[in-house]
Amino acid sequence: MSQQKNLSVITEFSDALPVGICVIDRKRKILIWNRTLAEWSGHLSEVMVGENLMELYPDLNTPSYRSRIDQVMDGGPPAVFSSQLHRSFIPCTKADGTSRVQQTSVIRYAGGNPDHPCAMIIIEDVTDLDHxxxxxxxxxxxxxxxxxxxxxxxxxxxxxxxxxxxxxxxxxxxxxxxxxxxxxxxxxxxxxxxxxxxxxxxxxxxxxxxxxxxxxxxxxxxEQLGIEDAGWFSIDTLIETLDTEERLPIYSACKGVSIYCDPMLEKVFYNLYDNALRHAMGATRIDLACQPSSSGLLIAWEDDGSGIPEDDKEEIFKRGFGKNTGMGLFLVREILAITGIAITETGEEGKGARFEISVPEGAYRIANPA
Known part of the structure; x- marks a missing residue:
């Protein structure tokens, strides 16, 4: 196929592509200027074909561009000119007047005459990608x-x-x-x-x-709340550390139960016990039970003392309520809340106080009995 015939086929093919295509010979004469490049540059193909590319765009006549194009024509690898490192090969503007960001590749094109190879310049509009x-x-x-x-x-x-x-x-x-x-x-x-x-x-x-x-x-x-990482603590082990009095013994049914809580959990049971000693008039014992529920684990701390009036069931957890410092049960609720554990008082006045500690799923575990 003659070079002229070959160029005609390539021109028809390149006109259908969404990228700019320009083919030049060894003397830098433009052989193909496709429809996309004509639209981008504003220069018709009929005007551009036959013109010298380097004369139209002098910036390309510098060693960094000229030598790489020559290397491609001499059989070297394709040359790529990125938008980050190089100016636009052929400056083009968009409809709004802003410059198109281009990435340009130059490949060897033999055409119909291998003895006189050409260079095909492929220009991609990467404006949106660059943005x-x-x-x-x-x-x-x-x-x-x-x-x-x-x-x-x-x-x-x-x-x-x-x-x-x-x-x-x-x-x-x-x-x-x-x-x-x-x-x-x-x-x-x-x-x-x-x-x-x-x-x-x-x-x-x-x-x-x-x-x-x-x-x-x-x-x-x-001040110590939340300073140390939460961890697993055995209920029975914490109860055993309490200095209980003979007149108010604790009977625990929480063997093998551990909960995930702030290390100050020991203060929870200390303050519950201290609260019972101070306020559970007539109490003779404390019963501690652990029962899995639909929402997690329910820990019940119950005494047989005088109980808590209905109007005070929520007030007792507020800072400053009651005698002494009024801080004990407030601290209890604050410690438990760090790991999402809630506490409420559900006892009946005259029959004893009952504190229910609700531990969420995943925050408790029960060891298998030996």
């Missing part, structure tokens, strides 16, 4: 910046928290020491006074000092 890549990069850069800023903020916040915790610890320690001194001197003053009214005033002051002391001790416990 997407830039958008992704901007999003990534923005995300990295936000992560770095958040990390700095978190570090600054941890440092601040560490300083505040240290300040709180030192301050609390100093205040507790002063309260011990106050308590001691108030005790001496009570022993030395002969005035009944004055002695009564001193007892009130001493009681107030003890309340302050208990509040500070509670704050020390509260």
């Amino acid at each position: 997407e890549i830039r958008s992704v990069r901007q999003m990534k850069d923005q995300a990295l910046l936000e992560v770095q800023e958040r990390k700095k903020a978190e570090e600054a916040l941890e440092n601040l928290n560490a300083k505040l915790n240290l300040l709180s610890s030192v301050t609390r320690h100093d205040i507790l020491n002063k309260i011990m001194v106050i308590d001691g001197f108030l005790g001496f003053a009570e022993d030395l006074t002969s005035d009944a009214t004055q002695a009564e005033y001193l007892r009130h002051v001493r009681a107030a000092a003890m309340v302050i002391q208990n509040i500070l001790l509670f704050n020390r416990q509260y």
Whole structure:
């Protein structure tokens, strides 16, 4: 097939392609300028064919472009000019006047005369892809910046928290020491006074000092919430660590049961027991039961004391409710809530208090009996 016939076939084929096609000979004369390239550039094929490409686009007449085109014609591998590293081979604009982002490939084209090879320039419009890549990069850069800023903020916040915790610890320690001194001197003053009214005033002051002391001790416990990772804890093991009194023994039916909770779980049972000692008037025992339910595990802590009035069943978990510090049951609920465990009081007044601890699925396990 003659070169002219071959070019005619390639021209017809290239006109159907959605990419720009330009074929040049060794002298850089344009042999094919397809329909897509004509639309992009605004230059008709009839005008462009026969013209010298390098004269029309002088930027291509530089060594970095000229030598690579020559290498392709001499049998070398295809040359690729990416949009990130090279200017557009043949500048083209879109309908809105913005430049098209191009990726250009140059391949050897023998045509109908192998002794006089040509170069086929294939131009792809990657404007949309380039826009997407830039958008992704901007999003990534923005995300990295936000992560770095958040990390700095978190570090600054941890440092601040560490300083505040240290300040709180030192301050609390100093205040507790002063309260011990106050308590001691108030005790001496009570022993030395002969005035009944004055002695009564001193007892009130001493009681107030003890309340302050208990509040500070509670704050020390509260600061520890959530600091350590949650873990698995055996119910029976925690019960065994309690210093129970003979008048109020605990009977546990939770053998082999463990729950996933904050390490301060021991404070939960300590405070429940302390609450019973202080308020369960007439109680002779505490029964602890563990029963799987449709929603997880139900742990029941029940005494046979005087019970809790209906109006107080929710109030008892609020900070400051009741006598002493009013912090015990508030702390209990806070500890359990860290791992999604709930506690309610469901007993009947006059028949005893009953605290129900609801452990969600996946947060408890029961060991098989040996």
